[in-house]
Amino acid sequence: MSQSLAKSATADTPPSGTSPGGRSLQGHPWLTLLTVAVGVMMVALDGTIVAIANPVIQADLNAAPSEIQWVTSGYLLALAVFLITAGKIGDRFGHKSTFLVGAVGFAATSAAIGFAGNIQTVIACRVLQGLFGALLQPAALGLLRGAFPAEKLNMAIGIWGGVIGASTAAGPIVGGLLVEHVSWESVFFINIPVGLLALGLGLWILKDVRAENAARSFDIPGIVLLSVAMFALVFGIIKAPEWGWGDTRTVLFLGGAVVLMVLFALWQGKAREPLIPLGLFRSVPLSAGVLLMVLMAFSFFGAIFFVTFYLQNVHGMTPVQAGVHLLPMTGMMIIGSPVAGIAIGKLGPRVPIVAGMLITTVAMFGMSTLDSGSGNGVMALWFVLMGLGISPVMVGATEVIVGNAPMELSGVAGGLQQSAMQVGGSLGTAVLGALMAAKVTDVLPGNWAGAGLPPVEPSQAEGLNQAAQLGIAPPAPAGTPQQVVDAMAGAVHDSFVSGMSLAFAVASVVAFAAAVLGMLTRRGTTEAGPAVHI
Missing domain, CATH: 1.20.1250.20 (MFS general substrate transporter like domains)
Structure with missing residues (x-):
């Protein structure tokens, strides 16, 4: 270049x-x-x-x-x-x-x-x-x-x-x-x-x-190949929890996405004016930034998906109340993002990104320790750390991707950044959702029996299991003693929290992997981007 x-x-x-x-x-x-x-x-x-x-x-x-x-x-x-x-x-x-x-x-x-x-x-x-x-x-x-x-x-x-x-x-x-x-x-x-x-x-x-x-x-064949590949990938991820990860349809969509991505890469090497010049990925920091964004979105958006259900269904909050309780996290993101921008300007992106993902790892692990009776103070602590940790990663990874791309590919770089976030978030929600569902299915019968409740009729078991995956206590027939109603809710909520804890624990491991990957990042080498030869 x-x-x-x-x-x-x-x-x-x-x-x-x-x-x-x-x-x-x-x-x-x-x-x-x-x-x-x-x-x-x-x-x-x-x-x-x-x-x-x-x-x-x-x-x-x-x-x-x-x-x-x-x-x-x-x-x-x-x-x-x-x-x-x-x-x-x-x-x-x-x-x-x-x-x-x-x-x-x-x-x-x-x-x-x-x-x-x-x-x-x-x-x-x-x-x-x-x-x-x-x-x-x-x-x-x-x-x-x-x-x-x-x-x-x-x-x-x-x-x-x-x-x-x-x-x-x-x-x-x-x-x-x-x-x-x-x-x-x-x-x-x-x-x-x-x-x-x-x-x-x-x-x-x-x-x-x-x-x-x-x-x-425009690289029309490249656009078609990439669009169909992205559709197959994201659609397969969205439908996998419903179909099952081993279902033939899921395998066909995800496997097809991989094949199409390979064909896309081969075509980009031959196209006269490729959609995404492969030379762009010779920049190790840019490639690391894209993968870092995927892992960050996997852990953050995948795990945070369950928090709204936890607040509304387990703690009984209204949507507005749940939004207010999330303000410690989002408030830290509002404050932390500009501060992170200043820090990255002085220190470069590597130290803030690694520190941010380590803080996020701690916050994710802390969220995995919550139970159905956790107080607002404990939740606020982990929410604050979550927002504080994510801020430098969102800013730093974006700067690494966009800043390490040539000026004439800044739009493609912005698209890569956003696509990585969408794919990571979708994958995290689907994978962590599947792990959570499996955990709830595993522990619900024991929690139900441990609460002294009568066995559930086979015709009602699946409905109860699906409701428990969202933290929703089943409706009790009229005249049911309050003690029994509370026991039913407790069994469902404890099962939901067990699944949520597993999801956050896995998310913390992914966040730590992202922290390690952050060691490969650095700022763009010139105002117009690095010397990427295409």
């Missing part, structure tokens, strides 16, 4: 737009950060706010359980499949245009969901929403890469991560308030003013970022 990359990037030219006072506004780094933060806030908020609305959507639209599952799964699947291609679109056509299209499309599909009258339309629009969300995220990172000098990029990504943390934290609280006091449709309508704000700021503030020597054509 030529060392003239920095000169070829149009982001390095002075911005043309100025204010009446003569100060530049178009391309202004901090205003660019504000603009992209508004855009990605929609995507981050949507990730948690919709989960609160799903039960009401199911009841209002008479949706089957399998259909309501696809309100979430369809969105995540589209997001994961399209992220890298979306990054390439930004590299080719400019990250500003890509960001604006993503913001408008995300807001428009949100409006369509709010006006939908059936569950099929909701699912279809959620898939489109995922596609537009995929355009937003890599473009945001590409715009930040072009607007900030290398020495300030870490701080910018840290603040950007803090916005994502704040939006994620606000999701359950805002969603609970809107569903309870307005309607489930309002959960989607809230994206309309946010999208319009992102559009207005983007037209005014953003300066286009692209490289003059970016690829001028």
Whole structure:
């Protein structure tokens, strides 16, 4: 790769737009950060706010359980499949245009969901929403890469991560308030003013970022191979808990994904303008950053999935109360991300990443010691450590991936970062969910008998087992003594906590492996990226 990359990037030219006072506004780094933060806030908020609305959507639209599952799964699947291609679109056509299209499309599909009258339309629009969300995220990172000098990029990504943390934290609280006091449709309508704000700021503030020597054509065979491979991988992971990991369908989807990934890699070595130049992975830090993001997402998102069930079903909290109890974790992410950006700027990413994953390991192990009677103070301690540990990893791994890529591949690098997170989170949720389900199935009969309860009828055993995997105590017939009701709830909750403890214990081992991998990371070598020869 030529060392003239920095000169070829149009982001390095002075911005043309100025204010009446003569100060530049178009391309202004901090205003660019504000603009992209508004855009990605929609995507981050949507990730948690919709989960609160799903039960009401199911009841209002008479949706089957399998259909309501696809309100979430369809969105995540589209997001994961399209992220890298979306990054390439930004590299080719400019990250500003890509960001604006993503913001408008995300807001428009949100409006369509709010006006939908059936569950099929909701699912279809959620898939489109995922596609537009995929355009937003890599473009945001590409715009930040072009607007900030290398020495300030870490701080910018840290603040950007803090916005994502704040939006994620606000999701359950805002969603609970809107569903309870307005309607489930309002959960989607809230994206309309946010999208319009992102559009207005983007037209005014953003300066286009692209490289003059970016690829001028699209690797259509590569896009098809990668998209189908990602679909097979994520779909197989999503369905594995339902089908079984040894089921023929699961093996076909996951095995097919591996075969398609190999074919994709072989094609990338032959293509004239490949979608993902294989030379990109000659950068050991970048490759380590991608794998680190997978392991981090596996442990964090996979394990944290169970916390909302623990708070709501075991401790009896409302969705809003559960969101408030998660504030120690998300609050530390909001505070810790900018601080981590400053620390990474001074120390480099390696020390903060390794320290962060070690703290996360301790927090995961601490979460594995919780029981059904654990108090708020103990939970808050582990939540604080979780947020404190994850912050430098989210910021550092993002900087390692994006900062070690050439400027003309910054969108692809952003797509890699987000894809790694989606795949890791999906894999963690599925694998840890399967381990938890097996543990609950194993210990529930003993806990039930130990509570002095009569044996469960075979016809009811499966329903009780599935409810216990979510921490839901079975309804007791009218007139059942309170002591028996409490014993039933105790047996179910203890079984759920046993499964959750196993999931967090495994997550702590994965987190420690990520800490070891973090030793291979380092910051980008130049402002335009490392000398990666393609």
